[in-house]
Amino acid sequence: MTMPPLTAAQVSAPEIAERHRKVREKMEKAGLSAYVSFDPNNVYYLTNFANFVHERPFVLVLTMTETFFVVPVLEVPHVLRHKVGDFRLLSYAEFPAVVGSRWSDRFAEALPKQGTIGIEGACPAYLQAQIPNPVKVLNIIDEVREIKSAHEISRIAWTSDVMTKALAMMLGKVQPGVMVAHAIGDVTPYFYQRCLTESPQYNVMSSHAAGLIQPPAYTDDPHNFSCLTVTCEPGGPFLGFVAGKINGYGAEIERTFFLQTIPEEAKRPFDTMMEMRYKAYDMLKPGAIGSEIDAACQAIAHGAGYETPLHRTGHSFGVTSHEAPFLALGEDNVIQPGMIFSIEPGIYIKGKGGYRHSDTVLMTETGYEILTQYPDRKEDLIVG
Amino acid sequence: MTMPPLTAAQVSAPEIAERHRKVREKMEKAGLSAYVSFDPNNVYYLTNFANFVHERPFVLVLTMTETFFVVPVLEVPHVLRHKVGDFRLLSYAEFPAVVGSRWSDRFAEALPKQGTIGIEGACPAYLQAQIPNPVKVLNIIDEVREIKSAHEISRIAWTSDVMTKALAMMLGKVQPGVMVAHAIGDVTPYFYQRCLTESPQYNVMSSHAAGLIQPPAYTDDPHNFSCLTVTCEPGGPFLGFVAGKINGYGAEIERTFFLQTIPEEAKRPFDTMMEMRYKAYDMLKPGAIGSEIDAACQAIAHGAGYETPLHRTGHSFGVTSHEAPFLALGEDNVIQPGMIFSIEPGIYIKGKGGYRHSDTVLMTETGYEILTQYPDRKEDLIVG
Numbered sequence: 001m002t003m004p005p006l007t008a009a010q011v012s013a014p015e016i017a018e019r020h021r022k023v024r025e026k027m028e029k030a031g032l033s034a035y036v037s038f039d040p041n042n043v044y045y046l047t048n049f050a051n052f053v054h055e056r057p058f059v060l061v062l063t064m065t066e067t068f069f070v071v072p073v074l075e076v077p078h079v080l081r082h083k084v085g086d087f088r089l090l091s092y093a094e095f096p097a098v099v100g101s102r103w104s105d106r107f108a109e110a111l112p113k114q115g116t117i118g119i120e121g122a123c124p125a126y127l128q129a130q131i132p133n134p135v136k137v138l139n140i141i142d143e144v145r146e147i148k149s150a151h152e153i154s155r156i157a158w159t160s161d162v163m164t165k166a167l168a169m170m171l172g173k174v175q176p177g178v179m180v181a182h183a184i185g186d187v188t189p190y191f192y193q194r195c196l197t198e199s200p201q202y203n204v205m206s207s208h209a210a211g212l213i214q215p216p217a218y219t220d221d222p223h224n225f226s227c228l229t230v231t232c233e234p235g236g237p238f239l240g241f242v243a244g245k246i247n248g249y250g251a252e253i254e255r256t257f258f259l260q261t262i263p264e265e266a267k268r269p270f271d272t273m274m275e276m277r278y279k280a281y282d283m284l285k286p287g288a289i290g291s292e293i294d295a296a297c298q299a300i301a302h303g304a305g306y307e308t309p310l311h312r313t314g315h316s317f318g319v320t321s322h323e324a325p326f327l328a329l330g331e332d333n334v335i336q337p338g339m340i341f342s343i344e345p346g347i348y349i350k351g352k353g354g355y356r357h358s359d360t361v362l363m364t365e366t367g368y369e370i371l372t373q374y375p376d377r378k379e380d381l382i383v384g
Numbered sequence: 385m386t387m388p389p390l391t392a393a394q395v396s397a398p399e400i401a402e403r404h405r406k407v408r409e410k411m412e413k414a415g416l417s418a419y420v421s422f423d424p425n426n427v428y429y430l431t432n433f434a435n436f437v438h439e440r441p442f443v444l445v446l447t448m449t450e451t452f453f454v455v456p457v458l459e460v461p462h463v464l465r466h467k468v469g470d471f472r473l474l475s476y477a478e479f480p481a482v483v484g485s486r487w488s489d490r491f492a493e494a495l496p497k498q499g500t501i502g503i504e505g506a507c508p509a510y511l512q513a514q515i516p517n518p519v520k521v522l523n524i525i526d527e528v529r530e531i532k533s534a535h536e537i538s539r540i541a542w543t544s545d546v547m548t549k550a551l552a553m554m555l556g557k558v559q560p561g562v563m564v565a566h567a568i569g570d571v572t573p574y575f576y577q578r579c580l581t582e583s584p585q586y587n588v589m590s591s592h593a594a595g596l597i598q599p600p601a602y603t604d605d606p607h608n609f610s611c612l613t614v615t616c617e618p619g620g621p622f623l624g625f626v627a628g629k630i631n632g633y634g635a636e637i638e639r640t641f642f643l644q645t646i647p648e649e650a651k652r653p654f655d656t657m658m659e660m661r662y663k664a665y666d667m668l669k670p671g672a673i674g675s676e677i678d679a680a681c682q683a684i685a686h687g688a689g690y691e692t693p694l695h696r697t698g699h700s701f702g703v704t705s706h707e708a709p710f711l712a713l714g715e716d717n718v719i720q721p722g723m724i725f726s727i728e729p730g731i732y733i734k735g736k737g738g739y740r741h742s743d744t745v746l747m748t749e750t751g752y753e754i755l756t757q758y759p760d761r762k763e764d765l766i767v768g
Contacts, residue, residue, distance in 0.1 A: 054704075054706045055699075055706065055707070055708065055710075073694065074606060074607070074694045074695060075607060077604070077605040077608065077734075078605055078606075078607045078608050081605070081608060081610065093713070094694070094695065094696045094712055094713065095696070095710065095712065095714075096710060096712060096713075096714040096715050097712070097713055097714045098713050098714045099714075102714065119509055120509065121508060121509055121510035122508045122509070122510070123508065123509040124505060124506045124507065124508060124509075125503055125504065125505055125506070125507040125508075125509070125512055125521045126505035126506070126521065128509055128512075129521060137509045137510065137513060181576060181580065185573070188572065189569070192565060192612070196565065196612055196613050201610075202610070202612075203610065204609050204610070204612070205609065220461070221461040221462055221465070222458060222462075223458070223459060223462045224461065224462050224465060225588050225589065226465065226586070226587065226588070228576070228580055228586075228588070229580050310457065310458045310478070311458060311478065312478045312479070315439075320438075322438045322439065323439070324439065326439075326479065326480060328478055328479065328480060328481070329477070329478065329480075329481055329482050330479075330480040330481040330482045330483075330486065331480050350461075
């Protein structure tokens with residue numbers, strides 16, 4: 001297998017048009033006269049414009065023939081600087097503004113008088129309240145996003161490359177006596193350096209990524225990041241991770257590692273985690289079912305006497321670092337080429353430690369390709 | 385006037401209880417049997433737990449006598465580590481999970497069978513769809529947040545102190561030939577240093593702040609941050625800003641400044657901006673109306689021949705860096721002691737430059753107090 005090409009280049013107008021076409025195909029099937037998008041990830045996907053959610057709404061309205069983008073007047077030059085593709089800007093006066101020039105006045109102009117309007121599951125109640133038409137909640141854009149284009153795959157491969165090298169940098173800094181904050185200190189500057197030198201259209205607003213190391217006492221609690229002042233001492237399991245999105249596209253790489261020595265009691269849970277990992281990769285092919293992969297990993301954990309893992313086997317990436325579809329119980333999606341998953345089955349022993357690797361993995365026509373190539377055997381993960 | 389004390393200390397359980405009491409007071413007045421909160425800022429305000437929104441929902445349900453917190457099982461240790469106050473945790477199996485152990489099953493357990501349920505304007509459609517009761521959209525917690533307690537004021541004063549010193553650091557780095565990315569490079573490490581040394585309960589999940597410098601060609605577009613590789617050259621107007629929230633509480637400081645020399649054509653717009661600024665401070669007292677302050681600032685801009693400013697005069701802060709109430713047309717709130725506002729009237733000339741200072745300002749019983757004390761005259765804002 002060959003790795004996909006890497007790129008930090010901006011999305012093209014034809015690619016944006018193709019995304020819109022796919023959304024309208026689904027709108028037609030659902031019998032909608034328009035679809036309203038508020039989720040900033042979906043807005044970015046269809047416009048290349050990244051906003052963060054605050055009181056001034058950014059709302060995209062797709063009818064079958066036109067695209068309207070309702071934005072604060074303050075943001076018009078900002079939108080014009082980043083946007084790709086064609087749409088009609090409807091700008092409203094500074095929030096909250098007087099009646100007649102409010103965001104809701106512009107939004108009303110964009111809505112068709114007739115027909116059912118589709119809204120996202122993420123659509124806020126205040127926005128839904130402004131739609132007089134009958135409304136249907138369905139995640140059309142999210143569905144289109146599940147299968148990645150060649151451009152998206154190259155962007156995710158680029159993010160994966162940045163993150164894999166950042167992980168190597170971090171792990172190279174871990175020594176006895178080194179504080180976590182110091183070991184991770186070069187990661188953010190490295191992100192900037194890569195973005196600024198490789199992407200002329202780098203947008204800081206669509207980047208939100210970090211590298212972190214959890215010392216052993218924190219690894220049983222996967223989202224506990226309160227260990228920045230802890231000093232590294234020989235042993236393990238440590239968890240090194242780099243995750244998030246960089247310049248618009250997400251990925252992650254995580255490794256359980258050891259400092260100078262592997263404690264005896266770490267070996268069995270590490271090996272069980274690896275057995276789950278091999279099983280997940282073994283089952284990972286187009287046509288497989290996400291929940292079945294997760295069930296098989298859980299069976300290995302239970303068989304070895306461990307509790308149900310805290311974490312599912314995987315999630316997807318795209319313009320986010322965390323999205324559907326999942327490799328998890330309850331998710332009966334069929335895995336297809338062009339999907340991207342994290343593969344991260346884990347073992348978590350309360351008060352003793354957690355064991356998890358994670359990789360960013362592309363589904364191909366015949367199998368998969370790991371975009372975050374990095375050693376995974378415990379013998380190769382002893383640092384310091 | 386004396387500045388409020390600074391603190392980076394964690395909120396107390398009695399303070400959290402008092403916030404809950406105020407919310408229930410408003411629930412009772414509105415005739416609700418429960419109130420459902422999803423907005424992560426409101427959840428943080430009532431629990432001290434910071435989450436970011438992704439597919440696994442965190443939902444707070446307040447009945448008149450009990451508080452339920454629906455959380456992913458994966459996050460239970462993380463919630464227990466940060467939470468302040470008493471509530472009943474209802475944890476659900478890893479997303480999406482099988483029927484019976486999904487988030488929606490736990491959520492259903494928390495809802496009262498009878499009565500109208502209040503939801504936030506920010507409540508997503510997928511959550512609203514799980515409420516069988518009649519629903520009323522109203523922002524009760526946001527309203528309680530408008531008046532700050534002594535603890536909140538001290539936290540915002542602390543954030544203001546960190547940001548003011550960060551601005552001074554940044555401006556001290558600006559020299560001819562220096563790249564923006566280098567001038568701002570010390571800000572994030574400084575944030576970390578202050579948080580890690582002054583707040584034993586520092587939570588990286590509730591921090592999202594940055595410092596940036598806009599060179600002259602970018603200042604007419606207030607949210608355009610794509611200037612990291614631009615080199616600073618003598619002249620102006622430059623805009624230096626530090627904004628966001630640090631360890632849970634927001635503030636901002638912004639200064640228009642000049643490198644070595646003030647261009648002749650910059651003097652009139654700068655002075656007009658200052659006239660607007662003096663007018664805003666002159667009108668800023670308990671009992672004043674936000675829209676009237678903004679109208680008076682706009683009148684000065686128009687009188688001097690400038691277009692309607694892109695930006696309103698101010699917004700509030702709290703557990704966010706951007707919230708209601710506003711000093712803006714359309715906002716007819718009465719200003720009260722304990723409110724916090726940015727004061728940031730500006731002049732923006734398309735293609736030529738923008739002029740804006742911003743400060744974080746506390747309303748007192750008799751007037752106001754500026755929490756971000758820093759020179760504002762153009763003669764004192766020449767660097768390099």
